[in-house]
Amino acid sequence: MMSLEYPQDLRYLDSHEYARLDGEIATIGITEFAVEQLGDIVFLDLLEIGDAVSKGDTFGTIESVKAVETLNSPISGTVIERNQELIDSPEQVADDPYGEGWFLKLRVNDPGEVFEDSLTADEYSALVEGV
Numbered sequence: 001m002m003s004l005e006y007p008q009d010l011r012y013l014d015s016h017e018y019a020r021l022d023g024e025i026a027t028i029g030i031t032e033f034a035v036e037q038l039g040d041i042v043f044l045d046l047l048e049i050g051d052a053v054s055k056g057d058t059f060g061t062i063e064s065v066k067a068v069e070t071l072n073s074p075i076s077g078t079v080i081e082r083n084q085e086l087i088d089s090p091e092q093v094a095d096d097p098y099g100e101g102w103f104l105k106l107r108v109n110d111p112g113e114v115f116e117d118s119l120t121a122d123e124y125s126a127l128v129e130g131v
Helices: 032-038 084-088 090-094 111-115 121-129
Strands: 017-022 025-030 041-046 058-064 068-072 077-082 104-108
Touching: 017 111, 041 084, 041 090, 058 090, 084 090, 104 111
Parallel strands: none
Antiparallel strands: 017 025, 025 104, 041 058, 058 068, 077 104
């Protein structure tokens, strides 16, 4: 099994979403582990630009040949960008989940909120790999 990556600059949810915070902008996506668990991804449904989301609320669904999963927001904010390329070709999330495979960009209400109840890369890695 290949070793999965968990970038240190991200915060993780135990439901496998991540947030990368850059000032007041959070980039949201799912982890490499989640992509591997899902298998071939066939459909992605995301909030629209201008939609507000609260931490813990659903911001979309992702569907694979195996399952349909809801996506939970690691932080509260307003959608300022969504990855249309990924919506058109959802299988591409597997190519680069932490780079081109992002889902949404949010203007966050409170940047500090991302650190509440989220995991560091090491904590997330221990959770999913059972180390």
